Amino acid sequence: MNYKLKNKKGQVMVLDVMFTIVLIILILFLLFRWAEVKTYQSINDRQTAELNYISKTAFVSLTENHSINCYAFDNDNNYLISSCFGGDSVVSKNDLGIPVNYKCNFSIDGFAIGTNDCDDVFVPANVDNYFSVDFNVITNTDRYIKKSIYLTNILDKVDTFTEHEATLVIWK
Amino acid sequence: MIKSNKAQGSVEILIGIFFIIFFIYIFNILAANTVETLEINKIKEQEQEIVLSLSDFLYSGVNVLEEGYNIIAYDATYRIPLIMVPSQNPTCTVTIDKFDISIVTEYNDRNVSYSIANIIPQDSYNLSSPIVTNCGSELSCTIDTGKLECS
Numbered sequence: 216m217n218y219k220l221k222n223k224k225g226q227v228m229v230l231d232v233m234f235t236i237v238l239i240i241l242i243l244f245l246l247f248r249w250a251e252v253k254t255y256q257s258i259n260d261r262q263t264a265e266l267n268y269i270s271k272t273a274f275v276s277l278t279e280n281h282s283i284n285c286y287a288f289d290n291d292n293n294y295l296i297s298s299c300f301g302g303d304s305v306v307s308k309n310d311l312g313i314p315v316n317y318k319c320n321f322s323i324d325g326f327a328i329g330t331n332d333c334d335d336v337f338v339p340a341n342v343d344n345y346f347s348v349d350f351n352v353i354t355n356t357d358r359y360i361k362k363s364i365y366l367t368n369i370l371d372k373v374d375t376f377t378e379h380e381a382t383l384v385i386w387k
Numbered sequence: 388m389i390k391s392n393k394a395q396g397s398v399e400i401l402i403g404i405f406f407i408i409f410f411i412y413i414f415n416i417l418a419a420n421t422v423e424t425l426e427i428n429k430i431k432e433q434e435q436e437i438v439l440s441l442s443d444f445l446y447s448g449v450n451v452l453e454e455g456y457n458i459i460a461y462d463a464t465y466r467i468p469l470i471m472v473p474s475q476n477p478t479c480t481v482t483i484d485k486f487d488i489s490i491v492t493e494y495n496d497r498n499v500s501y502s503i504a505n506i507i508p509q510d511s512y513n514l515s516s517p518i519v520t521n522c523g524s525e526l527s528c529t530i531d532t533g534k535l536e537c538s
Contacts, residue, residue, distance in 0.1 A: 232403075239410075243417065250421045257428040261435050265503060268439045272446065272506060281453055312446075312506030 262387070263344060266317075270346035270385040273311040277321065277383060278350070282310050285358050287365035296365065298350065299376070300328055301358030307332040316387065323381045326354045337384050345386035352381045426472040427499055433470045434479070434490045434501035437522070441465065441481065442488055442503065448528045448535045449511045461530040469523045483537070484517035485509055511535055 277283065278298045283306055285299035306321055306328055313319050313333070321333035339345070353376035368376060444465040451461050470479050470492050477499075479492040489502030512535035520526060528537040 236410075243414070247417070247421060250425055254424055254428050257432060261431060264435060264439065268442070269503075269506070272442075309508065312508075314504030314506065316504070 266344060266346055266385065266387060269313060269317060270348075270383075273313050273319065273385060274348055274383060276311045277306070278352075280310060285353075285355060285360055287360050287362040289362040292362075294362065294365075296353075296360070298352045299358075299360075300326070300352055300354050300381075302327070302354075302356045303329045303358050305330040305332075313385065318386055320384045321381070323352060323354060323379045326377070326379050333383075337386070342386045345384055347382065347384045349380055349382050352379055353377065354379055422474070423495065426474060427494065429472050430470055430477065430492050430494055430499045431501055433468075434492060434499070435503075437468055437470070437479075437481070438488050438490055438501055438503050441467065441483075441526070442506065444526070445483075445488075445507050445512075445528070445535070445537070448530070448537075449507055452511055452530055452533070452535055462527070463529075464525050464527045466525050467520065467522050479522040480519060481522065482517050482519050483514070485514055490522075507535075512537065 279295065281295060283300070283304050285296040285301050285304075287294040287296055300323060307330075308315070308317075308319065309332075311319070311333065318335035318337075319333040320335050320337040321328075321331060337345075355376055444463070448461065448463060467481055470477055472494075475494075477492045477494045479490055481488070481490050483505065486505055487502045488505050489500060491498050491500045493499075513531070514537075518526070518537060526537055528535055530536070
């Protein structure tokens with residue numbers, strides 16, 4: 216009788232230990248899954264931060280660039296006109312600071328830029344993460360605009376320039 | 388019969404102790420690996436922040452150069468931040484060359500690196516040889532004869 220009682224105690228002890236071990240292993244798995252999620256999230260965040268940085272820099276370079284945007288000129292000086300594109304504007308990935316491993320697509324609705332290096336085919340379904348911005352621009356046949364015409368447009372609010380919507384998309 | 392039971396109990400205790408030691412050993416290795424993976428990720432995050440802010444700093448110099456704000460001498464200094472993780476303060480090396488801005492951190496006998504393409508137009512700055520510097524040191528940029536010069 217006494218022997219049987221001891222044996223039962225032993226069985227309960229073994230079950231306790233078994234449950235504890237299973238619980239510890241489950242907690243361990245939970246910990247590793249958490250670490251895996253953190254790692255994945257960190258990689259994802261880094262990729263997004265890099266894409267955002269390159270894209271924002273490219274956007275600023277596209278709208279305020281001496282090699283791309285229009286100039287108002289008189290006999291003495293040239294003044295850069297932001298967000299203005301001429302039919303002879305040349306858009307290159309290099310000027311926008313876009314690395315070779317990134318792709319870009321820049322287009323102006325209803326207007327063709329002279330040379331556009333940013334013309335990769337964008338298919339949203341094939342891309343996980345991308346930067347896209349729509350913004351209004353003014354266009355002119357020539358990048359160099361007489362200062363008197365430019366000032367007339369601003370001061371007298373004469374709509375000399377044509378306004379269009381432009382789209383810039385950048386992805387990896 | 389009693390002797391045999393006692394011997395069996397001792398063997399069970401020994402197996403139990405061995406199992407606990409083995410379990411602690413495995414747990415330690417796994418925990419150390421997990422901590423290392425998380426710390427490497429933290430290092431990479433900090434490396435990216437450093438490289439992107441450094442690229443921003445260089446780009447702001449190029450903007451000044453392009454805008455032609457030459458009324459006062461351009462002289463800007465950027466202190467490269469240190470990389471810190473809970474277990475140690477690893478040393479890191481930043482390299483700026485024509486193609487990349489890269490950073491390498493020495494962590495537990497391995498090199499953790501991050502790099503981004505150098506987006507500064509090449510004709511905007513004098514960079515005959517790569518700039519190699521350490522985290523915590525200062526990078527100074529001036530504009531000389533129409534080009535950005537950093538050291």
